[in-house]
Amino acid sequence: MNDVLLTIILIVIKLGLVLGTVLSLAAYMVLAERKVLARMQMRHGPNRVGPFGLLQPLADLIKLLCKEDLIPERADRWVFMLAPAISVGTALLAFAVIPFGAPLQIFGRTIELVICDLNIGLLYLFALSSLAVYGVALGGWASQSKFALLGGLRAMAQMISYELALGLAIVPVVMASKSFSLTAIVASQQSLPNALRHPLAFLIFVIAIMAESKRTPFDMPEAENELVAGYHTEYSGMRFGMFFVGEYVNLIVLGSMLTVLFLGGWHGPFLPSVGWFLIKILAVAFFFIWVRGTVPRLRYDQLMAFGWKILVPLGLLNILVTAVWLLWRG
Amino acid sequence: MSFYRYLAEGLFFGFIVCIFAGAFISLRARQLMNSVLGLAISLLGVAGLFYHLGSPFLALMELLINIGVVCVVIAFGIMVGPKPDQAAEKRPPPKRNRMLAAGACLAASALLLWTVLNTPWNPAIARIGDFTIRHLGESLLHQFCLPFELISILLLVAIIGALIIARIGRYGARE
Amino acid sequence: MQMMLLLPELTLCLMALVFFFCALGPCKTDTLNNLASGLSVLCLAAAVAGFNQEGMLFFQTYRVDLFSQLFKIILTLGLCLTIWSGPGLRGIEEQLRPEYYLFLAVATLGMTLLSSAHELLTILLSLEISAFALFAIIPFRHQTMRREHLEAAIKYFLFSAIATGLLLYGMSYVFGLGHSTLLGELAQTLPALMQNEPLAVVGMVMLLCGFFYKLALFPMHFLTPDVYEGSANETTSFIATLPKIAVIAIIIRLVSLVGAEAVSLTWILAVFAVMSMTIGNLCALVQNDLKRLLAYSSIAHAGYVTIGVLSVNQIGFAAAIYYMLGYLLMNLACFFVIYQLAAEGENLTFDHLHGLYRRAPLLACTLAAGAFGLTGIPPTIGFTGKFMVFTAALQRGHYTLVILAVINSAISAFYYLKLVRAAYRPMAESGESVTLSWSATSLGLFLLASIILAGILPQGIIALAQEAVNSMG
Numbered sequence: 018m019n020d021v022l023l024t025i026i027l028i029v030i031k032l033g034l035v036l037g038t039v040l041s042l043a044a045y046m047v048l049a050e051r052k053v054l055a056r057m058q059m060r061h062g063p064n065r066v067g068p069f070g071l072l073q074p075l076a077d078l079i080k081l082l083c084k085e086d087l088i089p090e091r092a093d094r095w096v097f098m099l100a101p102a103i104s105v106g107t108a109l110l111a112f113a114v115i116p117f118g119a120p121l122q123i124f125g126r127t128i129e130l131v132i133c134d135l136n137i138g139l140l141y142l143f144a145l146s147s148l149a150v151y152g153v154a155l156g157g158w159a160s161q162s163k164f165a166l167l168g169g170l171r172a173m174a175q176m177i178s179y180e181l182a183l184g185l186a187i188v189p190v191v192m193a194s195k196s197f198s199l200t201a202i203v204a205s206q207q208s209l210p211n212a213l214r215h216p217l218a219f220l221i222f223v224i225a226i227m228a229e230s231k232r233t234p235f236d237m238p239e240a241e242n243e244l245v246a247g248y249h250t251e252y253s254g255m256r257f258g259m260f261f262v263g264e265y266v267n268l269i270v271l272g273s274m275l276t277v278l279f280l281g282g283w284h285g286p287f288l289p290s291v292g293w294f295l296i297k298i299l300a301v302a303f304f305f306i307w308v309r310g311t312v313p314r315l316r317y318d319q320l321m322a323f324g325w326k327i328l329v330p331l332g333l334l335n336i337l338v339t340a341v342w343l344l345w346r347g
Numbered sequence: 348m349s350f351y352r353y354l355a356e357g358l359f360f361g362f363i364v365c366i367f368a369g370a371f372i373s374l375r376a377r378q379l380m381n382s383v384l385g386l387a388i389s390l391l392g393v394a395g396l397f398y399h400l401g402s403p404f405l406a407l408m409e410l411l412i413n414i415g416v417v418c419v420v421i422a423f424g425i426m427v428g429p430k431p432d433q434a435a436e437k438r439p440p441p442k443r444n445r446m447l448a449a450g451a452c453l454a455a456s457a458l459l460l461w462t463v464l465n466t467p468w469n470p471a472i473a474r475i476g477d478f479t480i481r482h483l484g485e486s487l488l489h490q491f492c493l494p495f496e497l498i499s500i501l502l503l504v505a506i507i508g509a510l511i512i513a514r515i516g517r518y519g520a521r522e
Numbered sequence: 523m524q525m526m527l528l529l530p531e532l533t534l535c536l537m538a539l540v541f542f543f544c545a546l547g548p549c550k551t552d553t554l555n556n557l558a559s560g561l562s563v564l565c566l567a568a569a570v571a572g573f574n575q576e577g578m579l580f581f582q583t584y585r586v587d588l589f590s591q592l593f594k595i596i597l598t599l600g601l602c603l604t605i606w607s608g609p610g611l612r613g614i615e616e617q618l619r620p621e622y623y624l625f626l627a628v629a630t631l632g633m634t635l636l637s638s639a640h641e642l643l644t645i646l647l648s649l650e651i652s653a654f655a656l657f658a659i660i661p662f663r664h665q666t667m668r669r670e671h672l673e674a675a676i677k678y679f680l681f682s683a684i685a686t687g688l689l690l691y692g693m694s695y696v697f698g699l700g701h702s703t704l705l706g707e708l709a710q711t712l713p714a715l716m717q718n719e720p721l722a723v724v725g726m727v728m729l730l731c732g733f734f735y736k737l738a739l740f741p742m743h744f745l746t747p748d749v750y751e752g753s754a755n756e757t758t759s760f761i762a763t764l765p766k767i768a769v770i771a772i773i774i775r776l777v778s779l780v781g782a783e784a785v786s787l788t789w790i791l792a793v794f795a796v797m798s799m800t801i802g803n804l805c806a807l808v809q810n811d812l813k814r815l816l817a818y819s820s821i822a823h824a825g826y827v828t829i830g831v832l833s834v835n836q837i838g839f840a841a842a843i844y845y846m847l848g849y850l851l852m853n854l855a856c857f858f859v860i861y862q863l864a865a866e867g868e869n870l871t872f873d874h875l876h877g878l879y880r881r882a883p884l885l886a887c888t889l890a891a892g893a894f895g896l897t898g899i900p901p902t903i904g905f906t907g908k909f910m911v912f913t914a915a916l917q918r919g920h921y922t923l924v925i926l927a928v929i930n931s932a933i934s935a936f937y938y939l940k941l942v943r944a945a946y947r948p949m950a951e952s953g954e955s956v957t958l959s960w961s962a963t964s965l966g967l968f969l970l971a972s973i974i975l976a977g978i979l980p981q982g983i984i985a986l987a988q989e990a991v992n993s994m995g
Contacts, residue, residue: 021350096384137480140407147414151387154421158380170425173418180415197404197480462721468698493580497635497647504628504651508658511621512675515661 031132035112042298043265044074050306057310081258089161089251096159101252101259104152108266111145114138115273116200118283119290130283130291131200138199139187142274146183146229149267150176153231156260157248168239168247171317172231178324179228179235185332186221189339190278203282210281217335219279221328226271228324230264233309235320272301359399365392379428380421387417404480527577527586530594533568534631537561541624549620555609558623562602565630569598576993582704583641588993592843592986593637593771600764600850601630604756606965607858613754613867618662626760629655633768642693642703645772646686649732652768653682656761663754664867674752677745682735685742689732695725705779713781723786730776730791736769738817739824740798747805750817755864758813759857762820763850770846773831774839778994782834791832792923799825799930806937812860812870815937816853819896822934823849829920829927830911838914840987844980845911848895848903851976855892855969856941859885862962875941877949882956886945888966891973897938898931903977910984 048063048070055062063070088097115138118130135141150173157169191197193214194205202211212219228235239247249260276282276297285293315323369389376382390413398406487495525532540561544554573595577586605626611619632652639645657679663671693703699715699722700708715722735742750758780787802822809815827849830842860870862885863878879886895904908931912924958966976983 093378093381096381135403137404137407140404140411144407144410144414147411150414150418154418155380155384158421158425166425170422173422177415177418459724462719462724466699466719466721469701490581491583491643493583494641494643494647497644497651500628500631501647501651501654504625504654504658507621508625508654511618511658512661515615515618 027128028132031130035117035132036109039109039112039266039269040262042269043262044078046265046268046302047077047261048073049302050309053303053306054310057307078258081255084254086254086256087251091161092251093159093161096155098256100152100156100159101256101263102152103155104149104263105259105266107145107149107152108263108270111142111270112273114141114199115270115277116203116282117273117291117294129200134198134200137197139191139197139202139278142199142270143180143184143187146267146270146274147176147180149263150180152260152263153248156252160248160251162251164245165248165250168244168250171244172239172248175228175231175235175320175324178321179225179328182221182324182328182332183225183229185329185336186218186225187278188332188336189215189218192336192339192343199277199282203277203284206281207284210279210284212279212281215279215335215339217331218339221332221335222275222279224328226275227305227308228320230268230271230305232268232305234312234315236314268302268305269298272298272305275301355399358395362392362395362399365389365395367392379424383417383420383424386420387413390417402483404483524577524579526572527575527579529572529575530565530569530591530598531631531634533561533565534598534627534634537565538624538627538631541620541627545620545624551610551616551619554619554623555611558605558626559602559609561627562598562605566595566598566602569594569634578640582706583644584635584638585640585705586638587990589775589990590638590771592990593767594634596767596843596847596850597630597633597637597764600767600854601626603850603854603965603969604760604763604857606961607759607854608756608861609959609961611756612861612865613664613756614662615664622659622662625655625659628652629659629760630764633764636768637771639772640705640775642697642705646689646693649689649736649769649772650686652765653686653736656765657682659757660749660753660761662757663752670748670752671754672752674749678749681742681745685732685735688728692725692728692730692732695721696729699725705775709779712779713783716780716784716787720786723784723790726776726780726784726787727790730773733769733773734794734824736765737773737824737827738766738798738821739828740794740801740821743798743801743821743824746821747809747814747817750813750820751811751869754867755813755857755861755869758816759854759861762816762857763853766820766824767846767850770827770831770842774842774991775994777831777834778839778991788832788834791828792920795825795828795832796923796926797825798822798828799927803930803933803937806934809937810871812856812872812874812941815941816856819934819938820853822930823896825930826908826911826927829915829923833911833914833918833920835914835918836988836991837910837917839991840984841907841910841914843987843990844984845907847983848907848973848976851969851973852892852895852902852904855888855895855973858962858965858969859889859892862956862958872940872944875944876947878945880949881954882958884958884963884966884970885956888970889945890942891970893938893941895973895977897935899935901974901977903973903980906977906980910980 051073052062052070063073066072066076088094113132114135116129116131116134121128121130153176154169154173157165157167157172160166190202190211193211194202196202196205205211231239239249244250249257252260273294276294280297280301283290283294285296288296366389369385369387369392371385373382373385373389376385390409394406394409394413396406397403397409540557541554544557569591572586573591574588575586575591576588578584579586605623611622614622629652632648632650632655635648636645636652639648657675660675660678661671696708696712697703699719700711702708702711712722716726731742734740738746750762753761777787777791799822802818802820802825806815806818806822809818823845827842827845830838830845832838833841862882863874864870875889878889891902895902898904898908900906908927912927915924915927
């Protein structure tokens, strides 16, 4: 019984740590994005609240919490209230399987730095990231507003389409490491990160996660000059905040997915493993912000055609090539 | 280790409740979208059952595939279905039909329940202990290779058929 | 040689592939037509070539024996005849003709797979392959007609989904009790279960209901008339014949698996058969649209053939096979006449038949042969078929059933003969005559001859059918 208790306590500690880190990281990601974007556009960005604007996320939080929570009159109340929760919930749950460091040795116990080492962790991650579609689609529909509906539909079509490319890009990695477990995939990259082993898959994956996170150049669902704000047009207060946080948490999830699958996970010289993991995620996030600052938005039909006619066939071809290579190598 | 057993039993009944609740929402919903949502909940419960049976792989695959399915239905529901304010005014079926339908359903479920409860279910000999992906893959490509291949033919036929039927609609619009 | 075992299926795949590539570019109807005729004959030849093959394939899931090979010959013969009897595909949207042939080939492929399938999942999937192909071709009808074909397609699709649901539900019970999906293993456990467990009977009936949908037997018959009426003439002639033959094959396999001792199943089947005959025949009396009439007639015939199946003996099964062959020929004869008469691919009523004996003597004669056959008047194949089926039922002592069936046959004579009367009623002014191409003429003669010859000389076919039933083992 003692053992069970200890396990539970350990899980709770890990959960608390991960959730705290992720949420605060998400909050500061918003600030970082605003700052970096501002720099790229020769502005200063938020700098009034606290030194260098460091308290800005806190101020935003207070503002969102104090705002009036509006629900449109004809909205489907239950679905309207459920949608943001799905959005945040799925993004946060995804962290359960991500290994964020090398196993620790404390008091003779080996502690895996992952909340739950599922042997099909990759599929779990994948399933949750597609569950997030529900939040967006339902939120867009429940608002009973044309902009929101269009945004929701677009987001749904886009995410489903790119989910396919995403899945196809993962297959070669699984084939090479012979496991769906993220820990095993990380372990297989000790000598060489997968990005170098499967460059094409890496490329497809990066593009697909950009589309999955609905960011420029794939931010059609919330294209502000056509759709106001897309699926969350009608949301206000903390419900909007949940969508917002969900989006940034999702960004971190996708960043860590990229890190785990292609950038060697927590492997790296000199620094502790958790540090490497954080550095890699932040680098990915910076890359995303950088892309947002430089690349223009695609047209919707271009986006769909690109996904279905280029990424998916390329992904299939890549699987074929990897299979041949694996067979040939024995 | 009875704690884990209780947990498992509790989860099992949770999934069952989930399936039934989803089905009920789906049936009683006034709007198409709510009934799609009910479907999604119900399918979530089914995925849970797979998990309870010891195959998380199947559970997650079920989840993944059904998300795609439900999203397609949502898209169709939005584009083809009635507008929410139209859906509210639903005409109830005639009373006689309703009584007949209720009678038929009750009779059928009573028959099924009675027979199911009166059947001594012999558990099959546990032929396989593991439901790992390796085992699934082997059975799909050995024992069930023919059905596995037939599924691909079936999907191909379905895709071609769907594309062509969609095209027929386009001819109609042009004429 | 493993290839020989799958020769008919492979040839059908080839046919499907050829039309797939035809569908990619523009293709003239004549070319298509010749291709289809040629390839369907090739399929028939392949089926005949694979006649004596025997073997178990794919880990006991696919059984090639005399029974399945016989059905494959009948199925490919049916494909040949439907393609030959509908040249030019007048009722089908022009851009969709290559796809139409593609789906015909795929549907037939599904049916041949069904006749050999020896495992529940394989059975389900082969059934669905043929069904999906049919869903696709029903709405191919020409758009200038009324839009009934869309209604037909939607109905066919939705109710088929329900039927598949029933089928799967039944399968889950059968699997739960028998612990296997392989028919070979179920054969050892199921007969005992059928006698002791009511649930096995319920499961089996639900399983069979999925097939009854295709057969248009009583509880699953109700949308047949709408579907037949809404589909194009050539599509109807396909839907009305081939799926039923394939489904009879699998039903015979399943019922023989359960064994003769399952009295409750026999009872249920008997009730279905009687209801089916009665409803079909009574409703057919008042129809004016020829395809609707043939739809109700097919419901009635599903009842007759079920009598052969529920006798659960060698002669009963053989009679059912023979009956289905006869049904194929007679129905195709009727649909052949309808297709030839409907210049625009429209639906025909009795009025269109007036003066037919003068306008096109051959067509009138073929129609008469078909109608006489469907009634069961000697010396046609229909008479012999009914006679065999009833004999089988009498052997098992189902006297009431036979009496009811005979009464039903008498009722049916009324509307079948109405067809003949309409075609042969003397007319003052003769309408425009129908010109037949040489291939149509020869096809008419072939149908006419086969209906009568197979009726007069049934021994060979019946001996073959009996041997096939024995080979099922």
